[in-house]
Amino acid sequence: MANSEINSVNLIEKNSLGIIEIDYAPVNALSQGVRQGIVDGIEKFEASGEIKAIIIRCKSRTFIAGADIKEFGKPPTEPFLPDVVNRIENCNTPVIASLFGTSLGGGFEVALACHYRVALESAKVGLPEVNLGLIPGAGGTQRLPRVVGVGKALEMVTNGKHYRVNELSSTGLIDKLFPVDADLDEATESYVEELISSGQLVVKRVGEKSVETSDIDWDQEISNIKRKARGKDAPVVAAEVIRKSLENSIENGMKFEREAFLKLRESEQSAALRYAFAIERAAGKTDLTTVPLEVNNVGVIGAGNMGSGIATAFLTSGFQVQLIEQTAEALAAGMERIEKNLSSNVKRGRMSQSQFEECLSRVHISTEYESLSGSDLVIEAIFENIDIKKSVFSKLDSVTREDCILATNTSYLDINEIASVVNDPPRVIGMHFFSPANIMKLLEVVRAEKSSELALATAMSVGKKLGKMSVLVGVCFGFAGNRMYTRYGREIQQMLLEGASIEQIDKAMTNWGMAMGPLAVQDLSGIDIGHNARSAQPFPEHDPGYFRAAATMVENGRLGRKTGMGFYRYDEEGKKYADEAAESLIRTKATELGIQLRTFEDEEIVDRAILALISEGLALFKEGIVQRISDIDVIWLHGYGFPRHKGGPIFQAKQMGKLLVEQKLDALRDKESARIWPQVELSILNS
Numbered sequence: 001m002a003n004s005e006i007n008s009v010n011l012i013e014k015n016s017l018g019i020i021e022i023d024y025a026p027v028n029a030l031s032q033g034v035r036q037g038i039v040d041g042i043e044k045f046e047a048s049g050e051i052k053a054i055i056i057r058c059k060s061r062t063f064i065a066g067a068d069i070k071e072f073g074k075p076p077t078e079p080f081l082p083d084v085v086n087r088i089e090n091c092n093t094p095v096i097a098s099l100f101g102t103s104l105g106g107g108f109e110v111a112l113a114c115h116y117r118v119a120l121e122s123a124k125v126g127l128p129e130v131n132l133g134l135i136p137g138a139g140g141t142q143r144l145p146r147v148v149g150v151g152k153a154l155e156m157v158t159n160g161k162h163y164r165v166n167e168l169s170s171t172g173l174i175d176k177l178f179p180v181d182a183d184l185d186e187a188t189e190s191y192v193e194e195l196i197s198s199g200q201l202v203v204k205r206v207g208e209k210s211v212e213t214s215d216i217d218w219d220q221e222i223s224n225i226k227r228k229a230r231g232k233d234a235p236v237v238a239a240e241v242i243r244k245s246l247e248n249s250i251e252n253g254m255k256f257e258r259e260a261f262l263k264l265r266e267s268e269q270s271a272a273l274r275y276a277f278a279i280e281r282a283a284g285k286t287d288l289t290t291v292p293l294e295v296n297n298v299g300v301i302g303a304g305n306m307g308s309g310i311a312t313a314f315l316t317s318g319f320q321v322q323l324i325e326q327t328a329e330a331l332a333a334g335m336e337r338i339e340k341n342l343s344s345n346v347k348r349g350r351m352s353q354s355q356f357e358e359c360l361s362r363v364h365i366s367t368e369y370e371s372l373s374g375s376d377l378v379i380e381a382i383f384e385n386i387d388i389k390k391s392v393f394s395k396l397d398s399v400t401r402e403d404c405i406l407a408t409n410t411s412y413l414d415i416n417e418i419a420s421v422v423n424d425p426p427r428v429i430g431m432h433f434f435s436p437a438n439i440m441k442l443l444e445v446v447r448a449e450k451s452s453e454l455a456l457a458t459a460m461s462v463g464k465k466l467g468k469m470s471v472l473v474g475v476c477f478g479f480a481g482n483r484m485y486t487r488y489g490r491e492i493q494q495m496l497l498e499g500a501s502i503e504q505i506d507k508a509m510t511n512w513g514m515a516m517g518p519l520a521v522q523d524l525s526g527i528d529i530g531h532n533a534r535s536a537q538p539f540p541e542h543d544p545g546y547f548r549a550a551a552t553m554v555e556n557g558r559l560g561r562k563t564g565m566g567f568y569r570y571d572e573e574g575k576k577y578a579d580e581a582a583e584s585l586i587r588t589k590a591t592e593l594g595i596q597l598r599t600f601e602d603e604e605i606v607d608r609a610i611l612a613l614i615s616e617g618l619a620l621f622k623e624g625i626v627q628r629i630s631d632i633d634v635i636w637l638h639g640y641g642f643p644r645h646k647g648g649p650i651f652q653a654k655q656m657g658k659l660l661v662e663q664k665l666d667a668l669r670d671k672e673s674a675r676i677w678p679q680v681e682l683s684i685l686n687s
């Protein structure tokens with residue numbers, strides 16, 4: 001056996017096999033060195049008279065997971081990926097890809113260019129480029145339809161999801177599947193050797209196949225994709241490029257694909273989506289160095305919507321849950337909610353009936369705090385009242401183990417004050433889930449003044465196990481997310497008083513890309529919830545219009561969907577209607593406050609709302625509530641429906657540029673006051 005190493009690629013000769021072994025941790029991305037190594041391997045083994053087959057395989061945890069995202073934004077270097085995949089396909093010696101882990105993007109395109117594909121049954125493949133605002137750029141849109149059919153390719157390329165290879169077994173994508181526990185390298189080598197000895201191994205090029213015609217109604221399909229894409233360009237472009245595969249040779253199809261790929265790569269949407277990918281990974285990297293505690297048994301106090309959602313999240317991630325409520329009735333209602341949450345997973349095909357039952361078998365209910373004596377972590381999720389929360393924590397102090405971590409799910413209250421009632425405040429932290437807690441990805445892990453590294457590191461690791469996007473934040477009213485949400489809400493409410501209509505505001509924000517209009521959100525969550533939370537804060541004298549529109553709604557019994565009316569009116573089926581009565585209550589209040597009515601352009605509404613977020617986000621960073629400025633964007637992408645292809649408020653600020661943000665904030669400060677639009681440190685926007 002002869003070995004030679006070219007950068008991160010080993011070229012191994014073994015009997016009549018030439019093995020191109022990629023060893024580029026963590027995910028074998030197609031860096032320049034890897035691309036060069038593959039081409040060198042193909043050239044070398046093809047030229048050798050001894051080699052009868054070439055295997056492309058990977059070390060570490062996965063086959064190639066895509067182009068090297070870190071190279072995007074830098075000048076492209078040869079060999080370019082489309083040339084690499086074409087070189088593989090045109091090789092005169094049969095090439096076999098050996099797949100495991102996740103073969104994604106460029107990695108899957110490499111596999112599609114190979115003449116054979118073998119895989120572990122657990123392997124997944126996918127073309128997730130649309131998630132980065134891109135389309136496949138190395139033949140994926142042209143080769144995949146030739147292998148799995150146009151309909152399936154259209155689905156895979158436009159949704160960007162990962163597919164288990166055994167789900168695609170009817171398509172001929174995989175020539176040989178091996179059991180999950182097989183030794184893949186050995187199994188691949190013996191499979192190939194058998195093909196060689198039986199004379200069956202041939203060069204079969206996907207690019208030479210024609211695309212099977214299909215009866216897709218392209219105009220209809222593209223309009224559906226556009227609707228689902230909600231403002232994202234890449235899925236629509238991907239569909240159009242796949243359409244070209246029907247009437248073009250692979251060479252021409254790849255030309256169209258490349259042009260579209262390069263254009264998208266320069267787009268603001270792709271920059272935002274790639275930024276989102278990077279900041280999400282950065283958020284998990286904290287200054288905590290302590291090894292987390294192992295958590296198996298979790299106590300949840302409160303079985304209302306929040307507590308049940310939290311319990312569901314823990315159950316679906318394999319934890320034992322001890323649920324506590326004051327009465328048997330409240331426990332029964334909580335169990336009903338948990339069952340409903342879990343059965344919706346069954347309905348959506350995310351969980352089998354037996355997994356549903358197994359999950360339910362891990363929840364234990366009690367009205368006695370003593371049953372928390374075996375818990376590793378307890379999360380309090382009762383209503384927002386500091387005195388009651390303090391009494392819960394004092395009980396917890398006496399019944400839980402000394403090393404049990406005590407977390408509160410409070411949205412606004414002072415965790416330092418809550419922690420003051422226990423003997424060992426370092427074990428108290430915040431774990432702020434977002435509703436519905438079994439669905440929303442965001443988790444704010446809150447560091448109180450005395451919280452220990454151990455408690456925080458454990459909460460971050462638990463968050464990861466729950467599949468949450470965990471962000472470490474400090475204590476202030478509303479922490480990072482809700483403090484910004486309050487600031488955003490203030491601006492929306494002020495614009496209502498100044499003359500923008502309820503519908504205009506919601507439409508302007510959703511047309512811009514927000515998942516929901518801010519006023520429809522308030523109706524959904526209950527206008528009284530925020531109203532009550534704000535009543536704990538003194539009324540700001542410098543801001544007479546502060547949430548007056550919301551207060552007016554509450555005073556008039558318009559609490560939102562639950563009362564059939566709020567900012568909107570709702571019929572019995574829950575359908576929403578604009579309501580003149582709500583507008584007129586707001587007009588009356590505005591007149592009372594002496595606010596001059598005026599008209600708004602949608603652009604101004606969006607601008608002011610986003611600037612409010614930018615201003616508050618920068619203040620939070622300056623105060624050290626978030627560790628890094630990009631955490632603000634992670635919070636808004638995952639907790640508040642901020643459009644991912646717009647990157648987040650701070651990304652938006654960076655796109656505007658420091659100068660323009662400064663001018664706009666100055667103008668707003670002049671119009672209102674420095675109390676509402678304080679001076680913020682803008683230099684961070686240059687980094």
Ligand code: 3HC
Nearest residue numbers: 026029065066067068069070104105106128136137138281
């Ligand atoms: N390029 C460079 N680095 C990558 C990468 C890529 N394509 N994919 C992942 N990484 C890095 C991550 O940044 C992270 O680095 P860090 O440890 O320094 O933070 C590390 O690999 C591990 O990633 P994860 O934390 O995400 O690990 P997981 O095990 O949770 O997930 C994964 C692994 C499923 C591969 C996930 O990382 C992923 O989805 N990656 C992106 C895959 C992708 O989008 N591929 C397409 C790229 S575009 C393309 O190929 C264009 C082509 O068509 C021309």
